[in-house]
Amino acid sequence: MITLDAVDRALIHALHVDGRAPFTKIGDVLGVSTQTVARRYRRLRAEASLRVVGLPDPQRAGQAEWMVRLTATPHTAQDLAHALARRADTAWIKLMSGGTEICVNVQTPATSDHSLLLRDIPRTASITAVSAHQLLHRYFGGPDAWLGRANSLDAAQIAALTPAHQGPGKPLTGEDDALMAALQRDGRASLAELATATGWSAATVARRLADLQAGGTVFFDLEIDPAPLGATTQALLWMAVAPAHLDRVAKKLSAHPELALVAATTGSATLVAHALCPDAAALHHYLTHRLGALDAIRTLETAPVLRTIKAAASR
Incomplete structure (x- = not known):
């Protein structure tokens, strides 16, 4: 390295x-x-x-932005992820924990028919579960830089x-x-x-x-590969925060150097974040000491990133 x-x-x-x-x-x-x-x-x-x-x-260009979580049958997730990577409407794709979950960031014109969400994905036989979450507001990420770089x-x-x-x-x-x-x-x-x-x-x-x-x-x-910058462990964090506390919590998280993305989203998890940490122990410390100190976060799901299949540039 x-x-x-x-x-x-x-x-x-x-x-x-x-x-x-x-x-x-x-x-x-x-x-x-x-x-x-x-x-x-x-x-x-x-x-x-x-x-x-x-x-x-997306917020200034009149685009709708979605996080689509897919669960695929064993041994098909990587092929499916690479197939999705060839699409023009996918921005980045990550292979998640267990190797059977894929998280896809989709950016389309706000007035489009969202064909990937409504037609193409449901017709793919190897997919066993789908959930689509629209990003309502980015608090951090996009033009903002992860503080590690x-x-x-x-x-x-x-x-x-x-x-x-x-x-x-x-x-x-x-x-x-x-x-x-x-x-x-x-x-x-x-x-x-x-x-x-x-x-x-x-x-x-x-x-x-x-x-x-x-x-x-x-x-x-x-x-850029985050590992040389000191981040060898990545995870997507899905948090449930009551609407009354959402804005305050999101703004606080936006100042955390461990996070490269903080966004409000639809679904049972009202906030999603992308964490980059030096190792698994550092991620555990962040979850228990930094996020754990925020009582407004009612639930937290941690989904480790195994591999980035597609990054934003290759859309």
Whole structure:
């Protein structure tokens, strides 16, 4: 497993602040050469599966977001997960505890027919149980970074790298499909490469990208193996919290460095969170000492993540 030093971690944090920042700018802010930044970036791509990806923020892009939990017959879960990964409407897919449960994040236009939820999944013979939970509100996650990868830069460095977006932003349209597909493959693709992918001029690409970023409709995220960052144990946490306490509890959880996602959801579990911890003992400590101290959490289900089959970038 790759070992990360202070420069690697600072570069990862810098790319979260601005995934398209030029290496010269990142080098200036970090106090290292452009060549060092480029060399470290290539190493992280090769050894830590690092990718910068451009993604729509579902809450700002007019999309409905769902967490679909599937239970499959033995020996079929992995094949089913890989089949789901090939679909355009699945954002990320995780193989869960026991190897027979799959959790799928589905993002579709709010006005779509939700064919994956209503037609395709029920017709799959190997699936023995399905539950679909709409995410009503993200408290943390998406444009926010898991603190395990965004804790290396000081306030001045963050300010120097933060893009100066102005204006109300623009919604996504069907004309943006080619642009978004290209950004999801490589968020650092050049304007010339994006122009080739869209058939637009480089100037048009630059203007459209600025419009989409200005209001947060599109953001740039990182895919990276969390293990080199100190997180070898992952779990999805499904919590039942009374509506009167939901907002308060969710906001408190959003400040926990162990969590990469906190969202209100439909179903008997009203909150879902994604925990990343150094090991099983650390997860146990988090559950018993941090979450256990919150009396408003009435029930808690912990579903360990065995493997990430698909990450957000490969939609």
